[in-house]
Amino acid sequence: MRAEAPLLEVHDLSVSFRSRGRYIPIVEKVSFSVGSREILGIVGESGSGKSVTAMAIMGLIDAPDVKITGSARFRGQELVGLPQKAFRHLRGRDIAMIFQDPMTAFTPVYTIGWQIDEQIRAHEALSKTGARARTVQLLGDMGVPDPERTANRYPHQLSGGLRQRAMIAMALSCNPVMLIADEPTTALDVTVQAQILDLLRNLRHNYGSSVLLITHDMGVVAETCDNVMVLYSGRVAERGPGEAIFAQPAHPYTAALLDSIPPLTGPRPARLPSIAGSPPAPLERPSGCAFAPRCHYAHESCVMLPPLISYGSQDVACVLPVEGRPLPPRVVADVA
Ligand code: SF4
Numbered sequence: 001m002r003a004e005a006p007l008l009e010v011h012d013l014s015v016s017f018r019s020r021g022r023y024i025p026i027v028e029k030v031s032f033s034v035g036s037r038e039i040l041g042i043v044g045e046s047g048s049g050k051s052v053t054a055m056a057i058m059g060l061i062d063a064p065d066v067k068i069t070g071s072a073r074f075r076g077q078e079l080v081g082l083p084q085k086a087f088r089h090l091r092g093r094d095i096a097m098i099f100q101d102p103m104t105a106f107t108p109v110y111t112i113g114w115q116i117d118e119q120i121r122a123h124e125a126l127s128k129t130g131a132r133a134r135t136v137q138l139l140g141d142m143g144v145p146d147p148e149r150t151a152n153r154y155p156h157q158l159s160g161g162l163r164q165r166a167m168i169a170m171a172l173s174c175n176p177v178m179l180i181a182d183e184p185t186t187a188l189d190v191t192v193q194a195q196i197l198d199l200l201r202n203l204r205h206n207y208g209s210s211v212l213l214i215t216h217d218m219g220v221v222a223e224t225c226d227n228v229m230v231l232y233s234g235r236v237a238e239r240g241p242g243e244a245i246f247a248q249p250a251h252p253y254t255a256a257l258l259d260s261i262p263p264l265t266g267p268r269p270a271r272l273p274s275i276a277g278s279p280p281a282p283l284e285r286p287s288g289c290a291f292a293p294r295c296h297y298a299h300e301s302c303v304m305l306p307p308l309i310s311y312g313s314q315d316v317a318c319v320l321p322v323e324g325r326p327l328p329p330r331v332v333a334d335v336a
Contacts, residue, residue: 005076006033007178007210008057012070013080015049015056023067024282026052027234030070034178037204039211041225041242043218043257047279049234050214054180056080058097059087074178093123096171100183102163106155106170112139112163113151116170123174138169141206142199161192168199172207179203182214197224218257222246230254233279233290240314248327250316253291255328289318297328 013030016023027049034040042050055061057072057079072079074095082090091097099105106115116138117131126134132151139147142165155163164184171179181200185193201224203209213225221228221242229239230253238251249255259273277294286292288303295302301319311321320327 004036006035007038007075008034008212009073010053010057010071011073013053013056013072014067014069015052015061016067018065018067019283025234026282027056030229030231030234030236032229032236032239034210034212036177037208037210038227039201039204039213039225041213041215041221041228042231043215043221043228044231044237045216045279047233047281048231050216050231051182052234053231054097054182054212054214058091058095058180059084092119092176093174094176095178095180096174096176098164098167098171098179098181098184100186102160102167103155105167106163108155111152111154112158112166116151116166116173119170120173134173135169138173139166142166142169142172143195144169160188161195164188164192164196165199168196172203172209175207176209178210178212180212180214183216184213185220186215186217193220194223200224219261222261230257233285234282235290236308236315236317237291238314238316238318240312244313248312250311250314250321250327251291251318252295252297252320252328297325 010033011031013027014025015027016025030049030053032040042053044050052061056068059079059082061068062084068080070080106112113132113135116135117128120126120131120134135151136147139150144150144162144165150158150162158166184200185196188196197220200211200213203211215221225242227240228242228245230237230251232253238245238249238254245254246258249258256275260275262272275294280286280290287305289306292298292302297320301323306317306319308315308317309322
């Protein structure tokens, strides 16, 4: 039986911004794929290149001072270098995006319903009444109470959680096969966050959509994603099935991110371990492993840029597995 081709295949994608007469790489040779109905989590700290990767794929970085190379094929169609006119047909209809702050994504002067109706009518030959019926149904599907009335409200009249549900409804309005969710729960309190994650998890069953979930929160990834890609300073640190990565992270950065998740059960630690320091600015990125200044396992070999190698079902950019050195043990936090 032939395996199904991935929906999105990204190969060696690099994004550089010109500054002071030279191009500074922000994202470097990032490769990954997303299959049908898969949820892939892209995780990393601020500045790791997660959002830039997503925006490059969506054709949202279109400026003369930006150079995008490599390949991103969506259903076999090359997106790198695709003219904006072609992107306009694709965005919203085939790939849609959910942003962190729906307040800035919605226009404040139109009602939520009007904006979703317009999105539907931009891609489909539906009457105003037909579009509104779909809008109301989508809002209801997303758990918005009294969807007919809510459709006539302005963004500022809704709570953060309702706005995010409305944003997801708008993203789903044309049945896209892929949804890119950029930090969709960061601005929400934990209860609403859990409800939105539930919603995202169910999209593949209810709408057949794949999801690219961008987050800095390993807890969110653990609850939601099938596969995980960890980015550090614009490069892939580790990628693989979520289950394998959570059971045995192969990169010290992944291990440190996992150690900083509060345990759901058992005694509460007095203090969660944190990663000292911060990621290097793109102009100050070391030529070897960019994580070396913060890594407890750094040694002389780390001055070379570690290639991405296979380690079981994972791919990891670290010299430890190659050298047969022990992988980072999980830290057990001090218990109060
Ligand atoms: Fe740490 Fe070296 Fe691995 Fe980088 S290559 S993560 S510095 S052990």
